[in-house]
Amino acid sequence: MFHVKLPGQDAIARQADEHLVTHRVKLPKKVVEHPIGQVAKRLSMALVVLVVTALIVYVDRDGYNDNAGGGMTLLDAFYYATVTLSTTGYGDITPASDTARLTNILVITPLRVLFLIILVGTTLEALTERTREEWRLTRWRSTLRDHTVVIGFGTKGRSAIRTVCATGLKKEQVVVVDPSSKVIDAATAEGYAGIVGDATRSEVLKRAEVHKARQIIIATQRDDTAVLVALTARQLNRGANIVAAVREEENAPLLKQSGADAVITSASAAGRLLGLSVLSPSAGMVMEDLIQQGSGLDIVERPVVKAEVGKTPREITDLVVSVIRGHRVLGYDDPAVGTLELTDRLITIVRATPGSQIAPDVRPLPPMPRN
Structure with a gap:
Protein backbone atom coordinates (compact mmCIF):
# COMPACT_ATOMS: atom_id res chain seq x y z
CA MET A 1 0.00 0.00 0.00
CA PHE A 2 1.38 3.36 -1.02
CA HIS A 3 1.12 6.55 0.97
CA VAL A 4 0.68 9.67 -1.12
CA LYS A 5 2.19 12.81 0.43
CA LEU A 6 1.23 16.10 -1.15
CA PRO A 7 3.75 18.95 -1.48
CA GLY A 8 3.86 21.08 1.66
CA GLN A 9 1.98 18.50 3.70
CA ASP A 10 4.76 18.31 6.31
CA ALA A 11 4.80 22.09 6.66
CA ILE A 12 1.03 22.17 7.16
CA ALA A 13 1.25 19.44 9.78
CA ARG A 14 4.02 21.31 11.61
CA GLN A 15 1.99 24.51 11.57
CA ALA A 16 -0.99 22.65 13.00
CA ASP A 17 1.15 21.21 15.78
CA GLU A 18 2.77 24.55 16.50
CA HIS A 19 -0.64 26.23 16.67
CA LEU A 20 -1.43 24.06 19.68
CA VAL A 21 1.49 25.46 21.68
CA THR A 22 1.63 29.03 20.36
CA HIS A 23 -0.15 32.13 21.54
CA ARG A 24 0.72 31.25 25.14
CA VAL A 25 1.85 33.90 27.57
CA LYS A 26 4.85 32.82 29.65
CA LEU A 27 5.58 34.88 32.73
CA PRO A 28 8.98 34.85 34.42
CA LYS A 29 9.09 32.05 36.97
CA LYS A 30 10.42 32.36 40.47
CA VAL A 31 13.47 30.33 41.42
CA VAL A 32 12.19 26.88 42.30
CA GLU A 33 14.05 24.43 44.52
CA HIS A 34 15.34 21.23 42.93
CA PRO A 35 12.76 18.38 43.06
CA ILE A 36 15.11 16.15 45.05
CA GLY A 37 15.52 18.94 47.59
CA GLN A 38 11.75 19.39 47.80
CA VAL A 39 11.21 15.67 48.41
CA ALA A 40 13.97 15.54 51.04
CA LYS A 41 12.49 18.56 52.82
CA ARG A 42 9.00 17.01 52.90
CA LEU A 43 10.34 13.69 54.15
CA SER A 44 12.25 15.48 56.89
CA MET A 45 9.10 17.35 57.96
CA ALA A 46 7.09 14.11 57.97
CA LEU A 47 9.76 12.43 60.08
CA VAL A 48 9.68 15.32 62.57
CA VAL A 49 5.89 15.02 62.88
CA LEU A 50 6.23 11.25 63.42
CA VAL A 51 8.87 11.68 66.13
CA VAL A 52 6.86 14.40 67.91
CA THR A 53 3.74 12.23 67.87
CA ALA A 54 5.64 9.20 69.19
CA LEU A 55 7.16 11.23 72.03
CA ILE A 56 3.75 12.66 72.99
CA VAL A 57 2.32 9.12 73.16
CA TYR A 58 5.31 7.79 75.10
CA VAL A 59 5.08 10.56 77.72
CA ASP A 60 1.45 9.57 78.35
CA ARG A 61 2.10 5.82 77.89
CA ASP A 62 0.18 4.88 81.03
CA GLY A 63 -3.04 6.12 79.39
CA TYR A 64 -2.87 3.54 76.55
CA ASN A 65 -3.92 -0.11 76.42
CA ASP A 66 -1.90 -2.69 74.51
CA ASN A 67 -3.84 -5.84 73.59
CA ALA A 68 -0.56 -7.74 73.46
CA GLY A 69 -0.07 -7.08 77.14
CA GLY A 70 2.77 -5.42 78.94
CA GLY A 71 3.54 -1.74 79.20
CA MET A 72 4.01 0.75 76.41
CA THR A 73 7.59 0.88 75.21
CA LEU A 74 9.19 3.52 73.01
CA LEU A 75 8.91 1.12 70.07
CA ASP A 76 5.19 0.72 70.79
CA ALA A 77 4.85 4.52 70.81
CA PHE A 78 6.47 4.80 67.39
CA TYR A 79 4.32 1.93 66.13
CA TYR A 80 1.15 3.64 67.37
CA ALA A 81 2.25 6.98 65.87
CA THR A 82 2.93 5.35 62.50
CA VAL A 83 -0.41 3.55 62.16
CA THR A 84 -2.29 6.58 63.53
CA LEU A 85 -0.72 9.20 61.27
CA SER A 86 -1.15 6.97 58.23
CA THR A 87 -4.85 6.49 59.21
CA THR A 88 -4.37 2.70 59.24
CA GLY A 89 -5.51 2.21 62.83
CA TYR A 90 -5.28 -1.53 63.63
CA GLY A 91 -6.83 -1.02 67.08
CA ASP A 92 -4.29 -3.12 69.00
CA ILE A 93 -3.13 -0.03 70.92
CA THR A 94 -5.85 2.37 72.00
CA PRO A 95 -6.07 5.44 74.26
CA ALA A 96 -7.82 4.45 77.46
CA SER A 97 -7.53 7.38 79.86
CA ASP A 98 -9.32 10.72 79.47
CA THR A 99 -5.99 12.49 79.15
CA ALA A 100 -4.84 10.20 76.31
CA ARG A 101 -8.14 10.61 74.47
CA LEU A 102 -8.08 14.41 74.88
CA THR A 103 -4.51 14.44 73.61
CA ASN A 104 -5.59 12.45 70.55
CA ILE A 105 -8.37 14.95 69.86
CA LEU A 106 -6.40 18.16 70.36
CA VAL A 107 -2.88 17.13 69.34
CA ILE A 108 -2.66 13.81 67.50
CA THR A 109 -5.48 14.58 65.04
CA PRO A 110 -3.96 17.93 63.88
CA LEU A 111 -0.61 16.21 63.53
CA ARG A 112 -2.26 13.50 61.44
CA VAL A 113 -3.72 16.16 59.12
CA LEU A 114 -0.35 17.89 58.90
CA PHE A 115 1.35 14.57 58.14
CA LEU A 116 -1.05 13.86 55.26
CA ILE A 117 -0.65 17.37 53.87
CA ILE A 118 3.12 16.94 53.83
CA LEU A 119 2.90 13.59 52.04
CA VAL A 120 0.50 14.78 49.35
CA GLY A 121 2.04 18.25 49.10
CA THR A 122 3.55 17.53 45.70
CA THR A 123 0.19 16.40 44.32
CA LEU A 124 -1.58 19.42 45.76
CA GLU A 125 1.04 21.72 44.31
CA ALA A 126 0.59 20.20 40.87
CA LEU A 127 -3.20 20.59 41.09
CA THR A 128 -2.97 24.22 42.16
CA GLU A 129 -0.18 25.22 39.76
CA ARG A 130 -2.56 25.85 36.86
CA THR A 131 -4.90 27.94 39.01
CA ARG A 132 -2.02 29.94 40.38
CA GLU A 133 -0.63 30.53 36.88
CA GLU A 134 -4.03 31.70 35.62
CA TRP A 135 -4.28 34.09 38.55
CA ARG A 136 -0.81 35.49 37.84
CA LEU A 137 -1.71 35.92 34.17
CA THR A 138 -4.95 37.75 34.97
CA ARG A 139 -3.16 40.03 37.43
CA TRP A 140 -0.37 40.64 34.91
CA ARG A 141 -2.84 41.70 32.22
CA SER A 142 -4.72 44.04 34.56
CA THR A 143 -1.56 45.86 35.70
CA LEU A 144 0.27 46.04 32.36
CA ALA A 270 27.33 48.03 10.83
CA GLY A 271 29.13 48.63 7.53
CA ARG A 272 29.48 52.35 8.24
CA LEU A 273 30.88 51.59 11.68
CA LEU A 274 33.38 49.19 10.09
CA GLY A 275 34.40 51.83 7.58
CA LEU A 276 34.81 54.46 10.28
CA SER A 277 36.95 52.08 12.32
CA VAL A 278 39.20 51.48 9.31
CA LEU A 279 39.69 55.21 8.75
CA SER A 280 40.08 55.96 12.46
CA PRO A 281 40.09 53.17 15.06
CA SER A 282 39.75 55.78 17.81
CA ALA A 283 36.64 57.26 16.21
CA GLY A 284 35.22 53.75 15.91
CA MET A 285 35.84 53.18 19.63
CA VAL A 286 34.04 56.43 20.48
CA MET A 287 31.01 55.44 18.37
CA GLU A 288 31.01 51.99 19.98
CA ASP A 289 31.01 53.70 23.39
CA LEU A 290 28.10 55.96 22.43
CA ILE A 291 25.86 53.10 21.36
CA GLN A 292 26.54 51.13 24.56
CA GLN A 293 24.12 52.72 26.99
CA GLY A 294 25.16 53.01 30.62
CA SER A 295 28.97 53.10 30.24
CA GLY A 296 31.42 55.77 29.19
CA LEU A 297 29.59 58.38 27.11
CA ASP A 298 25.85 58.26 26.44
CA ILE A 299 23.86 60.11 23.82
CA VAL A 300 20.44 61.14 25.14
CA GLU A 301 17.46 63.27 24.23
CA ARG A 302 16.19 65.70 26.86
CA PRO A 303 13.96 68.80 27.09
CA VAL A 304 15.25 72.34 27.33
CA VAL A 305 15.09 73.70 30.90
CA LYS A 306 14.05 77.28 31.72
CA ALA A 307 17.62 78.33 32.54
CA GLU A 308 18.68 77.41 28.99
CA VAL A 309 15.96 79.36 27.17
CA GLY A 310 17.44 82.20 25.08
CA LYS A 311 20.91 80.65 24.93
CA THR A 312 22.64 79.16 21.92
CA PRO A 313 23.54 75.43 21.82
CA ARG A 314 27.22 76.33 22.33
CA GLU A 315 26.40 78.08 25.61
CA ILE A 316 24.86 74.95 27.15
CA THR A 317 26.87 73.01 29.71
CA ASP A 318 26.13 69.68 28.01
CA LEU A 319 27.64 68.88 24.64
CA VAL A 320 24.72 69.54 22.26
CA VAL A 321 24.69 67.55 19.02
CA SER A 322 21.30 68.51 17.59
CA VAL A 323 18.18 70.50 18.42
CA ILE A 324 14.70 69.06 17.84
CA ARG A 325 12.23 71.81 17.02
CA GLY A 326 8.80 70.59 16.11
CA HIS A 327 9.31 67.79 13.60
CA ARG A 328 12.71 69.06 12.45
CA VAL A 329 16.13 67.88 13.66
CA LEU A 330 18.60 70.74 13.35
CA GLY A 331 22.37 70.62 13.81
CA TYR A 332 23.86 72.50 16.71
CA ASP A 333 25.43 75.00 14.27
CA ASP A 334 22.39 75.42 12.02
CA PRO A 335 21.57 79.15 11.71
CA ALA A 336 17.87 78.25 11.90
CA VAL A 337 18.33 77.27 15.55
CA GLY A 338 19.20 80.74 16.78
CA THR A 339 18.47 80.59 20.50
CA LEU A 340 16.83 77.75 22.36
CA GLU A 341 13.10 77.72 23.05
CA LEU A 342 11.25 76.05 25.92
CA THR A 343 9.51 73.65 23.54
CA ASP A 344 12.79 72.46 22.01
CA ARG A 345 14.45 69.16 22.84
CA LEU A 346 18.19 68.59 22.81
CA ILE A 347 20.27 65.64 21.73
CA THR A 348 23.33 65.75 23.96
CA ILE A 349 26.35 63.65 24.86
CA VAL A 350 26.73 63.13 28.60
CA ARG A 351 28.99 61.13 30.88
CA ALA A 352 27.26 57.90 31.97
CA THR A 353 26.96 57.35 35.68
CA PRO A 354 27.00 53.63 36.64
CA GLY A 355 23.86 52.60 38.53
CA SER A 356 21.97 55.83 37.79
CA GLN A 357 18.63 55.96 36.01
CA ILE A 358 17.66 58.45 33.34
CA ALA A 359 14.82 60.79 34.21
CA PRO A 360 11.39 59.98 32.67
CA ASP A 361 11.56 62.98 30.29
CA VAL A 362 15.06 62.03 29.12
CA ARG A 363 15.17 59.40 26.41
CA PRO A 364 18.24 57.48 25.27
CA LEU A 365 18.61 57.27 21.53
CA PRO A 366 18.03 53.80 20.06
CA PRO A 367 21.14 51.62 19.83
CA MET A 368 22.69 50.62 16.55
CA PRO A 369 21.43 47.05 15.81
CA ARG A 370 23.88 44.45 14.67
CA ASN A 371 23.45 41.28 12.71
Whole structure:
Protein backbone atom coordinates (compact mmCIF):
# COMPACT_ATOMS: atom_id res chain seq x y z
CA MET A 1 0.00 0.00 0.00
CA PHE A 2 1.38 3.36 -1.02
CA HIS A 3 1.12 6.55 0.97
CA VAL A 4 0.68 9.67 -1.12
CA LYS A 5 2.19 12.81 0.43
CA LEU A 6 1.23 16.10 -1.15
CA PRO A 7 3.75 18.95 -1.48
CA GLY A 8 3.86 21.08 1.66
CA GLN A 9 1.98 18.50 3.70
CA ASP A 10 4.76 18.31 6.31
CA ALA A 11 4.80 22.09 6.66
CA ILE A 12 1.03 22.17 7.16
CA ALA A 13 1.25 19.44 9.78
CA ARG A 14 4.02 21.31 11.61
CA GLN A 15 1.99 24.51 11.57
CA ALA A 16 -0.99 22.65 13.00
CA ASP A 17 1.15 21.21 15.78
CA GLU A 18 2.77 24.55 16.50
CA HIS A 19 -0.64 26.23 16.67
CA LEU A 20 -1.43 24.06 19.68
CA VAL A 21 1.49 25.46 21.68
CA THR A 22 1.63 29.03 20.36
CA HIS A 23 -0.15 32.13 21.54
CA ARG A 24 0.72 31.25 25.14
CA VAL A 25 1.85 33.90 27.57
CA LYS A 26 4.85 32.82 29.65
CA LEU A 27 5.58 34.88 32.73
CA PRO A 28 8.98 34.85 34.42
CA LYS A 29 9.09 32.05 36.97
CA LYS A 30 10.42 32.36 40.47
CA VAL A 31 13.47 30.33 41.42
CA VAL A 32 12.19 26.88 42.30
CA GLU A 33 14.05 24.43 44.52
CA HIS A 34 15.34 21.23 42.93
CA PRO A 35 12.76 18.38 43.06
CA ILE A 36 15.11 16.15 45.05
CA GLY A 37 15.52 18.94 47.59
CA GLN A 38 11.75 19.39 47.80
CA VAL A 39 11.21 15.67 48.41
CA ALA A 40 13.97 15.54 51.04
CA LYS A 41 12.49 18.56 52.82
CA ARG A 42 9.00 17.01 52.90
CA LEU A 43 10.34 13.69 54.15
CA SER A 44 12.25 15.48 56.89
CA MET A 45 9.10 17.35 57.96
CA ALA A 46 7.09 14.11 57.97
CA LEU A 47 9.76 12.43 60.08
CA VAL A 48 9.68 15.32 62.57
CA VAL A 49 5.89 15.02 62.88
CA LEU A 50 6.23 11.25 63.42
CA VAL A 51 8.87 11.68 66.13
CA VAL A 52 6.86 14.40 67.91
CA THR A 53 3.74 12.23 67.87
CA ALA A 54 5.64 9.20 69.19
CA LEU A 55 7.16 11.23 72.03
CA ILE A 56 3.75 12.66 72.99
CA VAL A 57 2.32 9.12 73.16
CA TYR A 58 5.31 7.79 75.10
CA VAL A 59 5.08 10.56 77.72
CA ASP A 60 1.45 9.57 78.35
CA ARG A 61 2.10 5.82 77.89
CA ASP A 62 0.18 4.88 81.03
CA GLY A 63 -3.04 6.12 79.39
CA TYR A 64 -2.87 3.54 76.55
CA ASN A 65 -3.92 -0.11 76.42
CA ASP A 66 -1.90 -2.69 74.51
CA ASN A 67 -3.84 -5.84 73.59
CA ALA A 68 -0.56 -7.74 73.46
CA GLY A 69 -0.07 -7.08 77.14
CA GLY A 70 2.77 -5.42 78.94
CA GLY A 71 3.54 -1.74 79.20
CA MET A 72 4.01 0.75 76.41
CA THR A 73 7.59 0.88 75.21
CA LEU A 74 9.19 3.52 73.01
CA LEU A 75 8.91 1.12 70.07
CA ASP A 76 5.19 0.72 70.79
CA ALA A 77 4.85 4.52 70.81
CA PHE A 78 6.47 4.80 67.39
CA TYR A 79 4.32 1.93 66.13
CA TYR A 80 1.15 3.64 67.37
CA ALA A 81 2.25 6.98 65.87
CA THR A 82 2.93 5.35 62.50
CA VAL A 83 -0.41 3.55 62.16
CA THR A 84 -2.29 6.58 63.53
CA LEU A 85 -0.72 9.20 61.27
CA SER A 86 -1.15 6.97 58.23
CA THR A 87 -4.85 6.49 59.21
CA THR A 88 -4.37 2.70 59.24
CA GLY A 89 -5.51 2.21 62.83
CA TYR A 90 -5.28 -1.53 63.63
CA GLY A 91 -6.83 -1.02 67.08
CA ASP A 92 -4.29 -3.12 69.00
CA ILE A 93 -3.13 -0.03 70.92
CA THR A 94 -5.85 2.37 72.00
CA PRO A 95 -6.07 5.44 74.26
CA ALA A 96 -7.82 4.45 77.46
CA SER A 97 -7.53 7.38 79.86
CA ASP A 98 -9.32 10.72 79.47
CA THR A 99 -5.99 12.49 79.15
CA ALA A 100 -4.84 10.20 76.31
CA ARG A 101 -8.14 10.61 74.47
CA LEU A 102 -8.08 14.41 74.88
CA THR A 103 -4.51 14.44 73.61
CA ASN A 104 -5.59 12.45 70.55
CA ILE A 105 -8.37 14.95 69.86
CA LEU A 106 -6.40 18.16 70.36
CA VAL A 107 -2.88 17.13 69.34
CA ILE A 108 -2.66 13.81 67.50
CA THR A 109 -5.48 14.58 65.04
CA PRO A 110 -3.96 17.93 63.88
CA LEU A 111 -0.61 16.21 63.53
CA ARG A 112 -2.26 13.50 61.44
CA VAL A 113 -3.72 16.16 59.12
CA LEU A 114 -0.35 17.89 58.90
CA PHE A 115 1.35 14.57 58.14
CA LEU A 116 -1.05 13.86 55.26
CA ILE A 117 -0.65 17.37 53.87
CA ILE A 118 3.12 16.94 53.83
CA LEU A 119 2.90 13.59 52.04
CA VAL A 120 0.50 14.78 49.35
CA GLY A 121 2.04 18.25 49.10
CA THR A 122 3.55 17.53 45.70
CA THR A 123 0.19 16.40 44.32
CA LEU A 124 -1.58 19.42 45.76
CA GLU A 125 1.04 21.72 44.31
CA ALA A 126 0.59 20.20 40.87
CA LEU A 127 -3.20 20.59 41.09
CA THR A 128 -2.97 24.22 42.16
CA GLU A 129 -0.18 25.22 39.76
CA ARG A 130 -2.56 25.85 36.86
CA THR A 131 -4.90 27.94 39.01
CA ARG A 132 -2.02 29.94 40.38
CA GLU A 133 -0.63 30.53 36.88
CA GLU A 134 -4.03 31.70 35.62
CA TRP A 135 -4.28 34.09 38.55
CA ARG A 136 -0.81 35.49 37.84
CA LEU A 137 -1.71 35.92 34.17
CA THR A 138 -4.95 37.75 34.97
CA ARG A 139 -3.16 40.03 37.43
CA TRP A 140 -0.37 40.64 34.91
CA ARG A 141 -2.84 41.70 32.22
CA SER A 142 -4.72 44.04 34.56
CA THR A 143 -1.56 45.86 35.70
CA LEU A 144 0.27 46.04 32.36
CA ARG A 145 0.30 49.62 31.04
CA ASP A 146 2.74 51.72 28.96
CA HIS A 147 5.02 48.72 28.53
CA THR A 148 7.54 47.81 25.83
CA VAL A 149 6.90 45.01 23.34
CA VAL A 150 9.92 43.41 21.68
CA ILE A 151 9.27 41.45 18.49
CA GLY A 152 12.15 39.04 18.03
CA PHE A 153 14.63 38.17 20.77
CA GLY A 154 17.72 37.54 18.69
CA THR A 155 20.95 39.54 18.91
CA LYS A 156 19.26 42.79 17.86
CA GLY A 157 16.27 42.38 20.13
CA ARG A 158 18.41 41.45 23.15
CA SER A 159 20.78 44.37 22.63
CA ALA A 160 17.94 46.84 22.19
CA ILE A 161 15.98 45.82 25.27
CA ARG A 162 19.08 45.59 27.47
CA THR A 163 19.95 49.13 26.43
CA VAL A 164 16.47 50.36 27.31
CA CYS A 165 16.50 48.48 30.63
CA ALA A 166 19.87 50.04 31.44
CA THR A 167 18.11 53.42 31.53
CA GLY A 168 15.67 52.36 34.24
CA LEU A 169 12.93 50.37 32.51
CA LYS A 170 11.81 47.48 34.71
CA LYS A 171 11.87 43.98 33.28
CA GLU A 172 8.26 43.55 34.39
CA GLN A 173 7.38 46.21 31.78
CA VAL A 174 8.81 44.20 28.87
CA VAL A 175 6.96 41.61 26.77
CA VAL A 176 8.89 39.52 24.23
CA VAL A 177 7.18 37.92 21.22
CA ASP A 178 8.99 35.25 19.22
CA PRO A 179 7.91 32.16 17.23
CA SER A 180 10.48 29.95 18.96
CA SER A 181 9.55 28.46 22.33
CA LYS A 182 13.25 28.03 23.19
CA VAL A 183 13.85 31.73 22.62
CA ILE A 184 10.89 32.62 24.83
CA ASP A 185 12.23 30.30 27.53
CA ALA A 186 15.50 32.22 27.37
CA ALA A 187 13.61 35.51 27.62
CA THR A 188 11.61 34.41 30.67
CA ALA A 189 14.82 33.15 32.26
CA GLU A 190 16.13 36.73 32.03
CA GLY A 191 13.00 38.06 33.74
CA TYR A 192 10.85 39.12 30.77
CA ALA A 193 7.31 37.99 30.01
CA GLY A 194 7.14 36.07 26.73
CA ILE A 195 4.64 34.97 24.12
CA VAL A 196 5.26 32.16 21.64
CA GLY A 197 3.66 33.04 18.34
CA ASP A 198 3.78 34.78 14.98
CA ALA A 199 3.80 38.55 15.56
CA THR A 200 2.24 39.19 12.15
CA ARG A 201 -1.04 37.82 13.56
CA SER A 202 -3.17 40.34 15.42
CA GLU A 203 -4.32 37.83 18.06
CA VAL A 204 -0.69 37.24 19.09
CA LEU A 205 -0.02 40.97 19.49
CA LYS A 206 -3.27 41.37 21.41
CA ARG A 207 -2.01 38.79 23.91
CA ALA A 208 1.05 40.98 24.32
CA GLU A 209 -1.32 43.88 25.10
CA VAL A 210 0.12 45.88 22.19
CA HIS A 211 -2.87 48.22 22.26
CA LYS A 212 -1.69 49.42 25.69
CA ALA A 213 2.04 49.51 24.87
CA ARG A 214 4.09 52.69 24.91
CA GLN A 215 6.81 51.52 22.57
CA ILE A 216 7.35 48.61 20.21
CA ILE A 217 10.72 47.29 19.06
CA ILE A 218 10.67 45.21 15.88
CA ALA A 219 13.83 43.11 15.50
CA THR A 220 12.74 40.26 13.25
CA GLN A 221 15.09 38.20 11.07
CA ARG A 222 13.34 39.08 7.78
CA ASP A 223 12.47 42.51 6.38
CA ASP A 224 9.13 41.40 4.95
CA THR A 225 8.15 40.07 8.38
CA ALA A 226 9.08 43.41 9.94
CA VAL A 227 6.81 45.24 7.46
CA LEU A 228 3.84 42.99 8.29
CA VAL A 229 4.46 43.33 12.02
CA ALA A 230 4.64 47.13 11.74
CA LEU A 231 1.37 47.22 9.80
CA THR A 232 -0.40 45.02 12.36
CA ALA A 233 1.05 46.83 15.37
CA ARG A 234 0.18 50.28 14.03
CA GLN A 235 -3.36 49.15 13.32
CA LEU A 236 -3.75 48.02 16.94
CA ASN A 237 -1.98 51.00 18.51
CA ARG A 238 -1.99 54.40 16.80
CA GLY A 239 0.03 56.20 19.47
CA ALA A 240 2.89 53.81 20.26
CA ASN A 241 6.46 54.63 19.31
CA ILE A 242 7.49 51.92 16.85
CA VAL A 243 11.18 51.37 16.14
CA ALA A 244 12.21 48.72 13.64
CA ALA A 245 15.37 47.23 12.19
CA VAL A 246 15.83 46.09 8.59
CA ARG A 247 18.70 44.41 6.85
CA GLU A 248 18.43 46.13 3.46
CA GLU A 249 18.36 49.93 3.21
CA GLU A 250 15.92 49.84 0.29
CA ASN A 251 13.25 48.40 2.61
CA ALA A 252 13.47 51.26 5.12
CA PRO A 253 10.99 53.58 3.29
CA LEU A 254 8.48 50.75 3.01
CA LEU A 255 8.73 50.08 6.72
CA LYS A 256 8.14 53.75 7.52
CA GLN A 257 5.09 53.71 5.30
CA SER A 258 3.89 50.69 7.27
CA GLY A 259 3.84 52.71 10.49
CA ALA A 260 7.34 52.65 11.94
CA ASP A 261 8.48 55.93 13.53
CA ALA A 262 12.17 55.11 13.18
CA VAL A 263 13.96 52.53 11.05
CA ILE A 264 17.54 51.37 11.59
CA THR A 265 19.32 49.62 8.74
CA SER A 266 21.41 47.05 10.53
CA ALA A 267 23.60 45.94 7.63
CA SER A 268 24.53 49.42 6.40
CA ALA A 269 24.89 50.78 9.95
CA ALA A 270 27.33 48.03 10.83
CA GLY A 271 29.13 48.63 7.53
CA ARG A 272 29.48 52.35 8.24
CA LEU A 273 30.88 51.59 11.68
CA LEU A 274 33.38 49.19 10.09
CA GLY A 275 34.40 51.83 7.58
CA LEU A 276 34.81 54.46 10.28
CA SER A 277 36.95 52.08 12.32
CA VAL A 278 39.20 51.48 9.31
CA LEU A 279 39.69 55.21 8.75
CA SER A 280 40.08 55.96 12.46
CA PRO A 281 40.09 53.17 15.06
CA SER A 282 39.75 55.78 17.81
CA ALA A 283 36.64 57.26 16.21
CA GLY A 284 35.22 53.75 15.91
CA MET A 285 35.84 53.18 19.63
CA VAL A 286 34.04 56.43 20.48
CA MET A 287 31.01 55.44 18.37
CA GLU A 288 31.01 51.99 19.98
CA ASP A 289 31.01 53.70 23.39
CA LEU A 290 28.10 55.96 22.43
CA ILE A 291 25.86 53.10 21.36
CA GLN A 292 26.54 51.13 24.56
CA GLN A 293 24.12 52.72 26.99
CA GLY A 294 25.16 53.01 30.62
CA SER A 295 28.97 53.10 30.24
CA GLY A 296 31.42 55.77 29.19
CA LEU A 297 29.59 58.38 27.11
CA ASP A 298 25.85 58.26 26.44
CA ILE A 299 23.86 60.11 23.82
CA VAL A 300 20.44 61.14 25.14
CA GLU A 301 17.46 63.27 24.23
CA ARG A 302 16.19 65.70 26.86
CA PRO A 303 13.96 68.80 27.09
CA VAL A 304 15.25 72.34 27.33
CA VAL A 305 15.09 73.70 30.90
CA LYS A 306 14.05 77.28 31.72
CA ALA A 307 17.62 78.33 32.54
CA GLU A 308 18.68 77.41 28.99
CA VAL A 309 15.96 79.36 27.17
CA GLY A 310 17.44 82.20 25.08
CA LYS A 311 20.91 80.65 24.93
CA THR A 312 22.64 79.16 21.92
CA PRO A 313 23.54 75.43 21.82
CA ARG A 314 27.22 76.33 22.33
CA GLU A 315 26.40 78.08 25.61
CA ILE A 316 24.86 74.95 27.15
CA THR A 317 26.87 73.01 29.71
CA ASP A 318 26.13 69.68 28.01
CA LEU A 319 27.64 68.88 24.64
CA VAL A 320 24.72 69.54 22.26
CA VAL A 321 24.69 67.55 19.02
CA SER A 322 21.30 68.51 17.59
CA VAL A 323 18.18 70.50 18.42
CA ILE A 324 14.70 69.06 17.84
CA ARG A 325 12.23 71.81 17.02
CA GLY A 326 8.80 70.59 16.11
CA HIS A 327 9.31 67.79 13.60
CA ARG A 328 12.71 69.06 12.45
CA VAL A 329 16.13 67.88 13.66
CA LEU A 330 18.60 70.74 13.35
CA GLY A 331 22.37 70.62 13.81
CA TYR A 332 23.86 72.50 16.71
CA ASP A 333 25.43 75.00 14.27
CA ASP A 334 22.39 75.42 12.02
CA PRO A 335 21.57 79.15 11.71
CA ALA A 336 17.87 78.25 11.90
CA VAL A 337 18.33 77.27 15.55
CA GLY A 338 19.20 80.74 16.78
CA THR A 339 18.47 80.59 20.50
CA LEU A 340 16.83 77.75 22.36
CA GLU A 341 13.10 77.72 23.05
CA LEU A 342 11.25 76.05 25.92
CA THR A 343 9.51 73.65 23.54
CA ASP A 344 12.79 72.46 22.01
CA ARG A 345 14.45 69.16 22.84
CA LEU A 346 18.19 68.59 22.81
CA ILE A 347 20.27 65.64 21.73
CA THR A 348 23.33 65.75 23.96
CA ILE A 349 26.35 63.65 24.86
CA VAL A 350 26.73 63.13 28.60
CA ARG A 351 28.99 61.13 30.88
CA ALA A 352 27.26 57.90 31.97
CA THR A 353 26.96 57.35 35.68
CA PRO A 354 27.00 53.63 36.64
CA GLY A 355 23.86 52.60 38.53
CA SER A 356 21.97 55.83 37.79
CA GLN A 357 18.63 55.96 36.01
CA ILE A 358 17.66 58.45 33.34
CA ALA A 359 14.82 60.79 34.21
CA PRO A 360 11.39 59.98 32.67
CA ASP A 361 11.56 62.98 30.29
CA VAL A 362 15.06 62.03 29.12
CA ARG A 363 15.17 59.40 26.41
CA PRO A 364 18.24 57.48 25.27
CA LEU A 365 18.61 57.27 21.53
CA PRO A 366 18.03 53.80 20.06
CA PRO A 367 21.14 51.62 19.83
CA MET A 368 22.69 50.62 16.55
CA PRO A 369 21.43 47.05 15.81
CA ARG A 370 23.88 44.45 14.67
CA ASN A 371 23.45 41.28 12.71
